[in-house]
Amino acid sequence: MTANILLVEDEPAIQELLAFNVTQCGFRAIQARDVASATAEINRALPDLILLDWMLPDVPGVELARRLRADQRTRNIPIIMLTARTDERDKVMGLESGADDYITKPFSPRELMARIRAVLRRRMPQMSEETVRAEGLELSPTTHRVNANGSPLDLGPTEFRLLHFFMTHAERVYSRAQLLDQVWGDHVFVEERTVDVHIRRLRQAMEPSGMDRLVQTVRGSGYRFSTS
């Protein structure tokens, strides 16, 4: 997964530091010194994530963020704001402009990387519109249908999203909180045990085809979707 990351920053020293760290982590760094060249780069090829400085020579970074959010094509590109100001109001403005996260200068490279990864991880699942297949299961996001060994599965909306998430994130264990974040959304206020109930409903729907064994409980940790 070599994501393209667009760095918009005018100070050469910081620009260089960013590029160094980003490439170090296996991402591809695309550099821009101002909003004008950033826009050009975006038009050339959509990046997977934008690291955007607050202060830029031509137009404020927030303004670019707003523009990107207004455009259908760039709406879903995650943005991390890079700002020197620390007072709360600026932070809120940065977020309300559509940034997914922000980080204040001076920043620690480790923290920056952690946030980049977190944002990318959060974004990735919703980009996949392709049909997912695994172990006789076939889930198609576009037609909203699931097949288990040829016979259709009847799932509710939540169970569908849950199964879709599991199939695109197989093997890994997810805690109830993580599943709530990923499947329900990271803002909702729902009991963690609700996850259990939907897991059960998913298993119940998968039981006739014998596929329910794929949804596994990891006691003390959460759940896992696995073919073994």
Added chain:
Amino acid sequence: MTANILLVEDEPAIQELLAFNVTQCGFRAIQARDVASATAEINRALPDLILLDWMLPDVPGVELARRLRADQRTRNIPIIMLTARTDERDKVMGLESGADDYITKPFSPRELMARIRAVLRRRMPQMSEETVRAEGLELSPTTHRVNANGSPLDLGPTEFRLLHFFMTHAERVYSRAQLLDQVWGDHVFVEERTVDVHIRRLRQAMEPSGMDRLVQTVRGSGYRFSTS
């Protein structure tokens, strides 16, 4: 969650101030005046966070940070650098050495505490998620699975954490008290002999693959995970 914080600072006045603030916030303060004693403290028991002064009598703080980052066992311990210098180059150097954050003297106690909490919050949830391998053993925290020469091991939650700790802290002997701190958590009230029982359960699970020999008893001291 009373985290252990190691304070490495030579000036007695600041050392005291740090210790006061840290304990005030419910953390346990471990004090060291130089790199030598800091290293000794780290070897005795791994702290959850290190507050590291830039200038120290024996070795520069950055050097200690680099060393800690190079060692497998201490790689994931968050470090906050404490520095009087404010010019940008020093900051970058401090961060590239692997510090998670830094704070310039003179600092406000509130800011210090905020950073400590932020770093801890960021660190705590993830216990080094990388797959650990040793001698035909393969433990993956993300999938929550253990393989011993290809065949899966069935471990309870505690045995899993115990093995994970051992594999990431191989060769070294740990007393029962230290194991309770590191694997159970430093707040729990549990008999020391309980460790013995879990060691036995771990060995029992590893026995079919012949891996139980890796968990060794050091009479009078504790246990050790070793490949020899």
Added chain:
DNA sequence: AAGTATTGTGACAGTAGTGTGACAGTTACG
């Protein structure tokens, strides 16, 4: 060799974590 300290082991009750059925409130849709 006996005596003492330390560790291994089996059993067991209590408990935390999970499965499950039922139900009321909500939304979707004809």
Added chain:
DNA sequence: CGTAACTGTCACACTACTGTCACAATACTT
């Protein structure tokens, strides 16, 4: 509207795990 589907929550059942003990086995001391 009225009905059907879906959602979130609860109470209860059930299971696996935990911590502790008593006693056996072992290593060390004198």
